[in-house]
Amino acid sequence: MIDPLDLRDIVRSGLLSFPVTPFDGQDAFNPHAFSAHLEWLAPHPVAGLIVAGGTGELFSLTPAEVVAVVRTAKAAQKGKPVIAGCGYGTRLACEMAEGIEAAGGDGILLLPHYLIGAPQDGIANHIRAVCAATKMGVIVYNRGQSVVSAETLARLADDCPNLIGFKDGTGDIDTVRRITIQNGDRLAYIGGMPTHELFAQAFRGAGVDTYSSAVFNFVPETALRFHAAFSAGDDATCARMLTEFYYPFARIRDRKTGYAVSAIKAGVALRGFDTGPVRPPLTDLTEEERAMMAELIDGRA
Numbered sequence: 001m002i003d004p005l006d007l008r009d010i011v012r013s014g015l016l017s018f019p020v021t022p023f024d025g026q027d028a029f030n031p032h033a034f035s036a037h038l039e040w041l042a043p044h045p046v047a048g049l050i051v052a053g054g055t056g057e058l059f060s061l062t063p064a065e066v067v068a069v070v071r072t073a074k075a076a077q078k079g080k081p082v083i084a085g086c087g088y089g090t091r092l093a094c095e096m097a098e099g100i101e102a103a104g105g106d107g108i109l110l111l112p113h114y115l116i117g118a119p120q121d122g123i124a125n126h127i128r129a130v131c132a133a134t135k136m137g138v139i140v141y142n143r144g145q146s147v148v149s150a151e152t153l154a155r156l157a158d159d160c161p162n163l164i165g166f167k168d169g170t171g172d173i174d175t176v177r178r179i180t181i182q183n184g185d186r187l188a189y190i191g192g193m194p195t196h197e198l199f200a201q202a203f204r205g206a207g208v209d210t211y212s213s214a215v216f217n218f219v220p221e222t223a224l225r226f227h228a229a230f231s232a233g234d235d236a237t238c239a240r241m242l243t244e245f246y247y248p249f250a251r252i253r254d255r256k257t258g259y260a261v262s263a264i265k266a267g268v269a270l271r272g273f274d275t276g277p278v279r280p281p282l283t284d285l286t287e288e289e290r291a292m293m294a295e296l297i298d299g300r301a
């Protein structure tokens with residue numbers, strides 16, 4: 001396992017890959033297809049992988065499947081850090097973190113607790129318990145019903161030495177900026193909006209200097225070229241790539257709720273990998289939409 005503070009520095013150092021989770025004809029996790037996809041991505045330099053995240057359909061995986069995803073990723077990646085999505089209620093999240101650690105995981109991304117809105121001290125107790133259940137580095141993810149404030153996160157960072165990062169999927173730049181100011185270098189910051197490239201430059205202004213890329217799954221060169229332009233402050237290249245690739249992709253993604261994941265999985269299948277379908281409650285792209293994705297991939301920036 002990578003020391004949590006080293007993991008924090010690695011996370012800061014580059015683009016983060018969020019692979020999809022393939023399923024077979026029986027709707028079971030398909031480790032062979034997953035390995036083949038990860039091996040195809042492996043030569044492309046990223047800081048690390050976050051498996052079984054939102055793009056990896058954590059919300060549709062069993063805890064045992066999350067562990068199997070981590071084991072497969074560790075074997076396929078050989079050396080790159082593997083962080084895994086983790087979540088649900090506190091007891092389940094703690095058990096899942098233990099399973100991920102035992103499977104050789106290097107860290108967890110703590111997705112929102114399940115279903116219900118909760119006050120700041122309750123969310124803090126949940127995060128504290130999960131941090132205490134593992135020696136791995138923990139990254140907190142603001143999204144949906146689980147949104148920590150800058151003050152809560154600063155208190156948690158004091159209490160939990162293995163809390164190493166914050167990822168935002170809310171787009172609330174005011175809160176994000178308060179968090180980066182209040183927590184400074186203590187945490188790594190990850191932009192995690194759906195198709196984050198659309199927001200990357202705005203988030204950079206709020207102190208977020210890296211992000212997760214779902215499109216990296218099927219157009220890794222494009223994703224890395226955008227990240228290089230973003231890191232160099234080359235806003236003209238970012239604007240050109242947004243216009244030529246990311247906005248057309250967003251038009252397909254926006255056709256139906258959940259397509260931020262389904263369109264990515266379709267893209268991976270179009271690159272020749274046996275992803276299988278998305279699991280309910282998501283739905284797959286139509287044939288017409290797959291053809292739109294194929295055209296986008298052929299003409300990519």
Ligand SMILES: O=C([O-])C(=O)C[C@H](O)[C@@H](O)C(=O)[O-]
Pocket residue numbers: 018053054055056169191192193194195196197211212213214215260
């Ligand atoms: O949990 C997730 O999969 C994410 O939100 C990360 C994605 O990679 C997101 O940043 C995106 O769609 O580019």
